Amino acid sequence: MTDQVNMTGSSTPSPQMPMQTPSGSGQPAPMQQAPKKHTKRNIIIAVICVVVAAAVVFAIWWFRGGASTFYDSSAQEGQASYKTAEEIQAELDRQIAEGMLNISIASIINFENSSSPGLAYIENVPSNKYVLRVAITVDSTGETVYQSGGIRPNNTIEQIMLSQPLQQGTYPATATFTAYDPDSLNEVGQASARITLNVLN
Secondary structure (H helix, E strand, O other): OOOOOOOOOOOOOOOOOOOOOOOOOOOOOOOOHHHHHHHHHHHHHHHHHHHHHHHHHHHHHHHOOEOEOOEOOOOEEOOOOOOOHHHHHHHHHOOOOOOOOOOEOOOEEEEOOOOOOEEEEEEEOOOOOOEEEEEEEEOOOOOEEEEOOEEOOOEEEEEEOOOOOOOOEEEEEEEEEEEEOOOOOOEEEEEEEEEEEEEOO
16 A cells, blocks of 8 residues: 655645545546536536427427328318308207218319319318318329318318319319328228319310
8 A cells, every 4th residue: 555645745644635636546636527527417417308398399299280280271260151150050050970970062163274272162060070181083084183181170171272283174073081080190081072173264
C-alpha cells in the first residue's frame, strides 16, 4: 500500500485539506465533475419526458382520426340543403333496424364539363351508425371517377369534382358506399346505388 503524497511533500494529508484525489490516482479530481454528471442526467431525463409527451400527443391525434387523412374535408355538418324542415325531422325520427345502412345520393349528377363541380348531395344521414366513404365508377369501363374521404353521420358533401376527365355525354354509373366502424375504422359492409353522370360540354 502506497501513501498519497500531497503537493508539499508530506507523507500524510493535512487534516484541514482533505485529499480530492480518487483512489489510485495521483492527480486531484476536478471539482466540477459531480455537477456535470448531475446536469447531464437532468438533460437526459428532460429529453425522455419530451419524447414521451410527443408520443402521447401523436397517439391521441392518430386515434382521433388524425386522422385526419381518413375524413373528407369537404363534408359539412347537417343534412342536404334541399330538404324541407319536415323531411329533416322525418329523418331524425326514423328508426333504423340494427345493422341497416341508409345511403343517400342524387340519382343524376350534372357537370358543366369534366373540370366543373356537380351537385351530388352525398349524405350520411343522422340515423346511420357508421362512417361512410363513397366511390363512383363508370359502368362501361369500371373506371373510378370519384372517391370521397370518410363522412361522419349527419354530414353531407353537396358538390363533387371528377377525378378523371370524361367527354361530353351521359354515363350510367354506380355509387358504392363503404361503411366503417366509427371507433376502429374497420370496414363493416357496403351498399350501392345506380346513378347517372351527365357531362354537358
